[in-house]
Amino acid sequence: MAAPMELSCWGGDWGLPSLQPESLTVMAYAKFSGAPLTVNIINNSWRAPKGDLPVLISEDIVISQPAKILNFLRKQKYNADYQLSAKQGADTLAYIALLEEKLLPALLHTFWIEAENYCSVTKPWFASRISFPLSLYLPGKMSREALNRIMLTRGGPPLYSLTEVEAQIYRDAKECLNLLSKRLGTSQFFFGDAPTTLDAFVFGFLAPIYKVCFPRVILQEHLKQLPNLCRLCDDILTCYFRSTVSGHSPAGQDTADANLQKLTQLVNKESNLIEKMDDNLRKSPQHPPRKLTTLKLAAGGEESSPWNRLSP
Amino acid sequence: ATLCFQAFLQMCNLPIQVVCRANAEYMSPSGKVPFIHVGNQVVSELGPIVQFVKAKGHSLSDGLDEVQKAEMKAYMELVNNMLLTAELYLQWCDDATVEEITHPRYGSPYPWPLNRILSYQKQWEVRRKMKAIGWAGKTLDQVLEDVDQCCQALSQRLGTQPYFFNKQPTELDALVFGHLFTILTTQLITDELSEKVKHYSNLTAFCRRIEQQYFGGHDKDSSATAAARSAKRSLLR
Numbered sequence: 001m002a003a004p005m006e007l008s009c010w011g012g013d014w015g016l017p018s019l020q021p022e023s024l025t026v027m028a029y030a031k032f033s034g035a036p037l038t039v040n041i042i043n044n045s046w047r048a049p050k051g052d053l054p055v056l057i058s059e060d061i062v063i064s065q066p067a068k069i070l071n072f073l074r075k076q077k078y079n080a081d082y083q084l085s086a087k088q089g090a091d092t093l094a095y096i097a098l099l100e101e102k103l104l105p106a107l108l109h110t111f112w113i114e115a116e117n118y119c120s121v122t123k124p125w126f127a128s129r130i131s132f133p134l135s136l137y138l139p140g141k142m143s144r145e146a147l148n149r150i151m152l153t154r155g156g157p158p159l160y161s162l163t164e165v166e167a168q169i170y171r172d173a174k175e176c177l178n179l180l181s182k183r184l185g186t187s188q189f190f191f192g193d194a195p196t197t198l199d200a201f202v203f204g205f206l207a208p209i210y211k212v213c214f215p216r217v218i219l220q221e222h223l224k225q226l227p228n229l230c231r232l233c234d235d236i237l238t239c240y241f242r243s244t245v246s247g248h249s250p251a252g253q254d255t256a257d258a259n260l261q262k263l264t265q266l267v268n269k270e271s272n273l274i275e276k277m278d279d280n281l282r283k284s285p286q287h288p289p290r291k292l293t294t295l296k297l298a299a300g301g302e303e304s305s306p307w308n309r310l311s312p
Numbered sequence: 313a314t315l316c317f318q319a320f321l322q323m324c325n326l327p328i329q330v331v332c333r334a335n336a337e338y339m340s341p342s343g344k345v346p347f348i349h350v351g352n353q354v355v356s357e358l359g360p361i362v363q364f365v366k367a368k369g370h371s372l373s374d375g376l377d378e379v380q381k382a383e384m385k386a387y388m389e390l391v392n393n394m395l396l397t398a399e400l401y402l403q404w405c406d407d408a409t410v411e412e413i414t415h416p417r418y419g420s421p422y423p424w425p426l427n428r429i430l431s432y433q434k435q436w437e438v439r440r441k442m443k444a445i446g447w448a449g450k451t452l453d454q455v456l457e458d459v460d461q462c463c464q465a466l467s468q469r470l471g472t473q474p475y476f477f478n479k480q481p482t483e484l485d486a487l488v489f490g491h492l493f494t495i496l497t498t499q500l501i502t503d504e505l506s507e508k509v510k511h512y513s514n515l516t517a518f519c520r521r522i523e524q525q526y527f528g529g530h531d532k533d534s535s536a537t538a539a540a541r542s543a544k545r546s547l548l549r
Contacts, residue, residue, distance in 0.1 A: 065446070086468040087468050087469055087471070089465070089468065090464070090465035090466070090468040090469045091383065091386070091469070093390055093461065093462070093465045094383070094386035094387045094389065094390040094465065094469075095386045097386065097389040097390035097392075097393040097394065098385065098386040098389040098390075100389075100393065101389045101392065101393055102389065145444075148444050149444040149445065152440060152441045152444040152445075153441065153444065153445060179381075179382035179385055179386070180382075182378045182379055182381075182382050183379055183382045183383070185379070
C-alpha cells in the first residue's frame with residue numbers, strides 16, 4: 001500500500017539476521033507488525049555506511065534511529081501494539097529505558113571494548129563487511145564511540161578507572177536481565193500471546209549476547225541461566241526469522257522448502273511401497289519393483305541416491 | 313533531585329535538615345549533589361541512599377512483589393533517562409537558557425573570571441555527554457516531545473491511584489515528585505516544559521498531594537523557601 005521501504009543495516013551471523021541490536025529491533029518489529037521491508041545488508045561494497053545504521057529509506061524520507069523508525073512504521077499503520085492498554089504502553093517505555101540504561105553499556109563493552117572479544121571477533125567481522133580503506137578506520141571509531149559513551153554516562157567519580165566501571169556495568173546488566181526474566185515469567189511474550197514493541201527491543205538487545213560466540217562470555221553465561229529469556233529469543237528467531245537465518249534469499253528458501261516437502265512426500269510414498277513390495281515378495285518372489293524405478297527418476301534430488309543404493 | 317531525597321526521607325519518617333553549600337559537589341563522595349551526612353558517614357545518589365536507609369531498617373518497597381519491583385526500577389530508569397536528561401539539556405544546551413539563567417546561577421558563588429570558566433567547563437562536560445548518548449542532535453522541540461511522552465507514560469501508569477503502587481508511596485513516587493515539582497516551580501525562559509507537565513492533571517494533583525502530606529508539616533514560609541532553595545540547588549547540579 002505505502003511506498004516501498006528499504007532498511008539498510010549490518011548483516012548477521014551465528015544464526016542472527018543482524019549483529020547490531022538496533023537493526024535487530026527494527027527487523028523484529030517489522031516482522032511482528034507485518035511491514036513489508038526490503039532489507040539491504042551492508043556488505044563489502046563501495047557504498048560506505050554513513051553514520052548511524054540502521055537507516056530506513058522510504059521514497060525521499062530517511063530515518064535513522066530505531067525509535068523514530070518504529071514511530072514512522074506506526075504512522076504507516078504497521079502497529080504491533082494496538083492491543084496494548086495505555087498502562088502497558090507506559091510500561092513499554094519504562095522497560096526500554098531500563099534496557100538502554102542498564103544493559104546497553106555492558107553490551108557495548110562485550111562487543112567493542114573487551115580486548116579479546118574486540119580483536120578476535122568484532123573487529124574482523126565488521127572490517128570484512130566494510131570496503132577498504134574504511135575497514136581500517138571505522139571499527140576503531142565505533143570502538144572509541146562505545147568507550148566514550150560508557151565512560152561519560154557511567155564513569156563519573158568515584159568510578160575513575162575502566163575496571164571499576166566494567167564491574168559496575170556488568171552488575172547492572174545482570175540485575176537488568178534478572179528483572180526482565182521476572183517480568184516475563186512464564187508467558188510467551190511480554191504482553192500475552194502476541195509480540196509487541198517491547199519484545200522487539202528485548203530481542204534486539206538479548207539476541208547478540210545469546211548467540212554470538214565470543215571468547216569472554218560473562219553475560220552470555222548469565223543469560224543462559226534465565227531459560228525464559230533464551231526461549232523468547234529462540235521463539236522469535238524460529239517463528240519470524242526462519243527464512244533469513246539460513247542465509248538464502250526468501251524466494252530461494254521458499255523453493256527449497258517446496259522441494260523438501262515434495263521429497264518428503266516421495267520418500268514416504270516410497271517407504272509405503274517398499275513395505276508393500278516386501279509383502280509381495282514374500283508372497284510372489286518374481287514381482288518386479290517397477291514403480292520404485294519410476295519414482296526414483298521423478299525424485300531427482302539427493303534422496304534418490306540412497307534409495308539407489310538400497311534397491312535390490 | 314534534592315527534592316527527591318527530601319521526599320523519600322520524609323516518606324520514611326526520617327527527620328532531615330537541608331543545608332546549602334557552594335562546594336557541595338566537592339564534598340560529595342561521588343561528585344554529585346545532593347548527598348546526606350549521617351554521623352560520620354556520607355552517602356550520595358539515590359541508589360546508595362535507598363540502600364543505606366534500608367540497611368538501617370526503613371524501606372518503602374518491601375510490600376512489592378518481584379514483578380512490581382522490576383516495574384518500579386524500570387520506571388525509575390525512565391525518569392532518569394528522559395526527565396533528568398531533558399532538564400540537563402534545557403539548562404546547558406539551550407543557548408538562551410544558558411546565557412540568561414544557568415551561567416549566572418552556576419557561577420554566582422565565585423568571583424570573575426572563575427565563574428565563567430567553571431560554568432563553561434560544566435557546559436562542555438554536559439554537551440559531551442549529550443553527544444555520546446545521541447541527544448546533541450535533538451532540537452528543543454524534540455526534547456519537549458520526549459518529556460511529553462515520558463509524562464504521558466507516568467500519567468497513564470499513575471491513573472487514578474494516589475501513588476504509583478497504590479496505597480503506599482515508594483522510591484518511585486519520591487523520584488517523580490522531585491523532578492516534576494522542580495519542573496513546575498522553576499522559572500525558566502519559557503514555560504513550555506512546565507506546560508507539558510501541567511497538561512496531565514493527575515500528575516499535578518499527585519505533586520500537590522505529596523507536597524501537602526510530607527512538606528506541609530513545616531510552616532508555609534520555610535517549606536516554600538526550602539523548596540525554592542532546593543530547586544535552585546538541583547539546577548546547579
